[in-house]
Amino acid sequence: MFSLRLRTLFQAALLAALPLAQAAAPAAPAATNAATAPQGSLVIVGGGLKADNAEIWQRIVTLAGGPGARIAVLPSASANPERAGQWISERLNSYGAAAFVVPLSVRLADTDFRKVAEDAELASAVRSAGGVFFPGGDQSRITEALVRADGSRTAVLDAVWDVYRRGGVVAGDSAGAAIMSSTMFYAPNSVLATLRSGVADGRDIAPGLGFIGDDVFVDQHLLVRGRFARMIPAMLKKGYKVGLGIDENTAMVVDRRRQVEIIGVKGALLIDLTHATTDSARAGFNVSNAVLSYLDRGDRYDLATHTFTPAPEKAGGRLADGRELARQPVYSSDILGRNAVVELMENLVNNHENEAIGIATSGREMGEGVQPPAFQFTFRKTPDSVAYLKPETHNYSILNLRLDIRQLDAASEPVPVLSN
Known part of the structure; x- marks a missing residue:
């Protein structure tokens, strides 16, 4: 199903982590369903997360259950998923986690990512974790690996959602942040070109994984790349009223009550288009x-009360x-x-x-x-x-x-x- 080396590494990490995880992972309720509001948290990192940013790394581990918490690392976005998965899991473990790498990526050689995404053993391992981490890279690779051609969720993605629903944490850096909203930038032009030409479904923007809900648009690398200006055309295109853009080495922590806390080095831009208008008679955006x-x-x-x-x-x-x-x-x-x-x-x-x-x-x-x-x-x-x-x-x-x-x-x- 996936390569012998990757299976061996996955199983070794899983066995090493299991005793700690059983004590640390948040307890699952007796029954959950898709209609239940998630009880977990999101840690949305704007890219460039440094190894010494203890505030963010430690918050992820704490939200996953504390010392010994099992965290599934899905390096699906990376061009080199093995290296990215190892780096992230080592960082998490240095802050007290028992992280393991999920070998699911369109870039892994000698694997069929579609079969891996439906692997029952892999899905069970993810489901039993206290948290999930999506490293950076190309967000289109994440959705390609985790979403079926008909738009439905694979077994592994269902497991990620189960972690989030029952009270675990879903964290993502850069591309892992882009997938948090129901619409994400897919293969966009530059910011200025986006202002000139607009955004097109299926090219510049595409469906994300929607962990933050359907009413908030998320973008990353925001201040260092001036991306607030590309958020507005995308938000107008899809009818979003609220957008959050997070800067590098900085994170938005979103709890189950939809309260957002900014941690890390810099900050975030909040865009409110509730009363925004456009003039179709005027040339250009x-x-x-x-x-x-x-x-x-x-x-x-507070996303619920806008305070x-x-x-x-x-x-x-x-x-x-x-x-x-x-x-x-x-x-x-x-x-x-x-x-x-x-x-x-x-x-x-x-x-x-x-x-x-x-x-x-x-x-x-x-x-x-x-x-x-x-x-x-x-x-x-x-x-x-x-x-x-x-x-x-x-x-x-x-x-x-x-x-x-x-x-x-x-x-x-x-x-x-x-x-x-």
């Missing part, structure tokens, strides 16, 4: 009245009106650049100006003197805009900035250039 918030580490957001709670050390750090503010235009010539959107948001909340402008363009001619499309991002403070600050580290949480995006007319609207 456009959106008005989107709402953008930045959730920093330690912050919490925000700042990190405890920021609770008294709400920025007050009347404080001394800067007095110069707030502008970014590359709003899709590394961390540019958060830096602009921080500058805006500390400025007398109520509006900030960001520009996205490739800056290269498309031949025959034709300029590529450029997009203007206009951020505005509103009566609902709020910011919190932790002075010791200069970390901000920023809520409810309005965002409008429109394509500039190259013939009549030259790209604005302002001094930062």
Whole structure:
């Protein structure tokens, strides 16, 4: 079914982990069914999870059951699943887990991944674990390996869902984060190309595994790659009102009550399109009245009630009106650049100006003197805009900035250039 070497490694890891797992894994209820709301947690990592990020690794192990918890590692997304599976399992074990690698991938030689995905022994091993971890790579490989051609769940995927339903943790890094929503980016263009050309079902976006539910869109590598701008066209295409994009070496922990906690190094962007509109008469992609918030580490957001709670050390750090503010235009010539959107948001909340402008363009001619499309991002403070600050580290949480995006007319609207 799968190679002798991989079967041997899997069985050895399973036997080594079993005594610890029986004590540590969350207890399963007497009966579960697909209609039961999951009682488990999600740990959604934005990519680039470092080996020394103890806060995230330890949280995964704790949610899986604590010391000795068995965690199934599914390296299905990786181009080198054996190496990725070994690296992740070693990291988890260094933080107290008893992890084992599930040898299921379209990239494993001498295996039929379709048969492996239906293997009863493998499914049983996953089902008895306290957690599941999906490493990074290409998320399309995960769905190819775990979802049948008719869209139904394979035996192994059913087992993953059983872990989640009964109270275990499902964690994923990068590609493993992308699969968390019911729609995921599949083979997308660049962020700017997505603004120019939109998104197409089956090419740019495709069904994910939907652990977070059908109402929240998830993306990853967010701040370092300016991906908030590609989330909005995808959300509009599929009718999402709420989107969460998480940055690298950072995680969103989503509990059974759908409360989100940010842990790790940086933060996440919350996109709210509840009152957003588009103008079909205007050329190119456009959106008005989107709402953008930045959730920093330690912050919490309740997806059920749409309420925000700042990190405890920021609770008294709400920025007050009347404080001394800067007095110069707030502008970014590359709003899709590394961390540019958060830096602009921080500058805006500390400025007398109520509006900030960001520009996205490739800056290269498309031949025959034709300029590529450029997009203007206009951020505005509103009566609902709020910011919190932790002075010791200069970390901000920023809520409810309005965002409008429109394509500039190259013939009549030259790209604005302002001094930062």
